[in-house]
Amino acid sequence: MSRIILPQALKRMTPALTNRAIEIFKMSTLASTVAYVELLQQGKLIASLNFNPIEAYTTVAVIFFVFLWPLVQMTYALERRLKRDE
Amino acid sequence: MMLLRVRGLMKSFGPNEVLRGIDLDVATGERIAILGASGSGKSTLLRCLNFMEMPSAGSIEFGGKLLGEERRPGERVYVERELTSVRQRIGMVFQQFNLFPHMTASGNVMEGLRTVRGMKVAEARNRAMVELGRVGLADKADSYPAHLSGGQKQRVAIARALAMDPQMLLFDEPTSALDPELVGEVLGVVRALADEGRTMLLVTHELGFAFHVATRVIFLADGTIHEQGPPEQVLKAPTQERTRAFLARHREFSL
Numbered sequence: 001m002s003r004i005i006l007p008q009a010l011k012r013m014t015p016a017l018t019n020r021a022i023e024i025f026k027m028s029t030l031a032s033t034v035a036y037v038e039l040l041q042q043g044k045l046i047a048s049l050n051f052n053p054i055e056a057y058t059t060v061a062v063i064f065f066v067f068l069w070p071l072v073q074m075t076y077a078l079e080r081r082l083k084r085d086e
Numbered sequence: 087m088m089l090l091r092v093r094g095l096m097k098s099f100g101p102n103e104v105l106r107g108i109d110l111d112v113a114t115g116e117r118i119a120i121l122g123a124s125g126s127g128k129s130t131l132l133r134c135l136n137f138m139e140m141p142s143a144g145s146i147e148f149g150g151k152l153l154g155e156e157r158r159p160g161e162r163v164y165v166e167r168e169l170t171s172v173r174q175r176i177g178m179v180f181q182q183f184n185l186f187p188h189m190t191a192s193g194n195v196m197e198g199l200r201t202v203r204g205m206k207v208a209e210a211r212n213r214a215m216v217e218l219g220r221v222g223l224a225d226k227a228d229s230y231p232a233h234l235s236g237g238q239k240q241r242v243a244i245a246r247a248l249a250m251d252p253q254m255l256l257f258d259e260p261t262s263a264l265d266p267e268l269v270g271e272v273l274g275v276v277r278a279l280a281d282e283g284r285t286m287l288l289v290t291h292e293l294g295f296a297f298h299v300a301t302r303v304i305f306l307a308d309g310t311i312h313e314q315g316p317p318e319q320v321l322k323a324p325t326q327e328r329t330r331a332f333l334a335r336h337r338e339f340s341l
Contacts, residue, residue, distance in 0.1 A: 008188050085189075085190075085232060086232050
């Protein structure tokens with residue numbers, strides 16, 4: 001089980017699971033619809049307080065990028081590693 | 087010494103009776119080729135011998151020990167521990183190779199040694215290299231099955247079977263899934279094993295190979311042994327009409 005089935009199952013599940021993880025991270029912005037002040041909402045508040053939308057939204061974008069880009073690279077590396085038997 | 091003694095072996099899948107009473111004795115060192123049309127029960131017979139399929143009726147004696155227990159008349163009950171011990175001593179090679187795709191060639195050969203025998207990795211690896219060397223694939227030890235040709239995969243599968251020191255080897259059409267030019271390398275390995283005097287049962291459609299390597303040929307039809315005997319007799323002068331018809335169909339397009 002753990003040596004035969006699980007490794008083969010993990011290989012098939014990983015791309016779907018990592019995709020989902022990234023998607024959920026991005027969808028966190030939707031939390032503002034239930035009055036939760038997440039990153040984008042915070043940026044919007046700052047922009048409207050200080051009248052600096054360019055700076056505020058750019059900072060939000062950079063923060064998203066800093067989190068997501070390495071995460072995506074990690075999933076690529078993981079998928080490549082899992083594909084070495086193909 | 088009789089290694090295997092099969093009596094009245096029957097196997098049915100629902101209403102479909104595949105084996106209808108097989109009696110078979112195999113002595114140590116015998117090499118038996120099993121022939122028969124598709125659906126005659128060749129593969130099912132092999133699969134029953136190492137209990138990949140549970141026989142519906144009949145008894146199997148392996149290594150002098152009658153397997154299973156007759157709790158009710160005509161119905162045998164098998165204990166998993168006993169079957170595991172039997173399966174360890176019977177090597178099986180499949181038509182479709184059935185290598186573990188996520189393991190390297192050596193990983194495939196080592197798997198049984200490590201999980202069943204509890205061998206240390208280094209020790210198992212040494213053994214795997216010996217067996218891969220025997221089938222001429224020592225240089226492919228770290229390749230994954232997807233990177234090997236069909237003939238190479240089948241040779242890895244043979245090495246995997248050999249690693250467990252089986253008392254008997256079962257080959258289920260080992261060359262049927264191979265391109266014609268790759269058949270030779272696999273048959274060469276099987277022949278080398280035959281020359282070592284190993285006990286083997288070989289389901290095959292390679293009549294020429296059966297003729298040269300087998301000590302006995304069995305022709306299955308309708309789930310029973312229709313004819314058996316030395317290869318010279320069964321393949322050259324069959325006494326049964328159906329054996330003759332089968333051989334004639336096989337030779338129809340040969341050179």
